[in-house]
Amino acid sequence: MSTHTGTNGDAGAGAGPSAAGAETAGAPEAAYRAHFRVWRGDAGGGGLRDFRVEVNDGEVVLDIIHRIQATQASDLAVRWNCKAGKCGSCSAEVNGRPRLMCMTRMSDFARDETVTVTPLRAFPVVRDLVTDVSFNYEKAREVPAFVPPPGLAAGEYRMSQVDVDRSQEFRKCIECYLCQNTCHVVRDHEENKAAFAGPRFLMRVAELDMHPLDAAEESGLDRKRTAQDEHGLGYCNITKCCTEVCPEGIKITDNALIPLKERAVDRAYDPLVWLGNKIRRRGRDT
Numbered sequence: 001m002s003t004h005t006g007t008n009g010d011a012g013a014g015a016g017p018s019a020a021g022a023e024t025a026g027a028p029e030a031a032y033r034a035h036f037r038v039w040r041g042d043a044g045g046g047g048l049r050d051f052r053v054e055v056n057d058g059e060v061v062l063d064i065i066h067r068i069q070a071t072q073a074s075d076l077a078v079r080w081n082c083k084a085g086k087c088g089s090c091s092a093e094v095n096g097r098p099r100l101m102c103m104t105r106m107s108d109f110a111r112d113e114t115v116t117v118t119p120l121r122a123f124p125v126v127r128d129l130v131t132d133v134s135f136n137y138e139k140a141r142e143v144p145a146f147v148p149p150p151g152l153a154a155g156e157y158r159m160s161q162v163d164v165d166r167s168q169e170f171r172k173c174i175e176c177y178l179c180q181n182t183c184h185v186v187r188d189h190e191e192n193k194a195a196f197a198g199p200r201f202l203m204r205v206a207e208l209d210m211h212p213l214d215a216a217e218e219s220g221l222d223r224k225r226t227a228q229d230e231h232g233l234g235y236c237n238i239t240k241c242c243t244e245v246c247p248e249g250i251k252i253t254d255n256a257l258i259p260l261k262e263r264a265v266d267r268a269y270d271p272l273v274w275l276g277n278k279i280r281r282r283g284r285d286t
């Protein structure tokens with residue numbers, strides 16, 4: 001994922017945010033002026049700054065941030081790329097709610113409402129609205145990859161449609177990390193980060209554990225056990241906050257986390273499942 005991160009000098013250069021175009025001849029008249037409060041600062045500290053800024057019909061919060069950058073605060077740092085809800089770069093908190101700025105319409109707010117934009121709270125600030133999300137890349141690396149089934153070449157894989165549909169729902173993830181930022185396990189508890197992968201990566205574990213062709217178990221990797229012991233599945237108390245903020249509408253809790261918990265509990269505590277697995281394994285080994 002390439003990403004524009006920077007200030008007015010380089011962010012979005014060439015891609016043409018509509019805020020810049022709005023200043024040119026033929027652009028629609030400014031509809032009204034909004035009151036924005038934008039967090040400015042760096043790892044050493046900072047605070048909210050006030051801006052009065054014009055808003056035109058059809059604009060989103062990212063347009064307004066770009067207009068502030070273009071007209072009032074040329075060194076305002078903001079990360080963005082696609083302006084279409086697909087790159088996952090422009091995550092921030094708007095009036096306290098984690099959202100994609102490019103998908104948050106100004107028409108969602110009353111004209112006299114103050115719109116407050118702050119950086120994602122669960123990750124360290126780099127500058128202004130840009131945070132360091134490397135926690136997520138570290139967690140991604142800790143999830144072992146799909147293990148190809150032995151004896152099948154690429155092109156010979158066959159799956160039922162219901163299994164394809166499940167994976168495809170999870171693969172809609174744009175890695176915006178809004179779910180990771182929202183989850184209370186890490187949002188207010190920095191100390192939990194070492195032991196907890198977060199909803200996005202527990203979803204990845206669930207996807208692989210439910211994948212009918214994943215041969216992890218045959219290769220000695222127990223994804224259910226690692227979900228509990230290494231990725232912190234037990235920290236999740238299925239509050240569904242992650243699901244509520246997902247811009248792709250992925251049912252993270254219902255379709256990934258709860259099934260993964262059920263499978264892990266079955267594996268650990270159900271004596272019949274334990275016996276069945278043992279018999280199945282013995283059959284495979286003989």
Ligand code: SF4
Binds near residue numbers: 182185236253257
């Ligand atoms: S459902 Fe689990 S992973 Fe999602 S926000 Fe709640 S505790 Fe976090």
Ligand code: SF4
Binds near residue numbers: 176
């Ligand atoms: S699961 Fe949804 S909220 Fe979480 S990173 Fe992916 S797209 Fe973003």
Ligand code: FES
Binds near residue numbers: 080
């Ligand atoms: S700029 Fe790509 S998701 Fe918002």
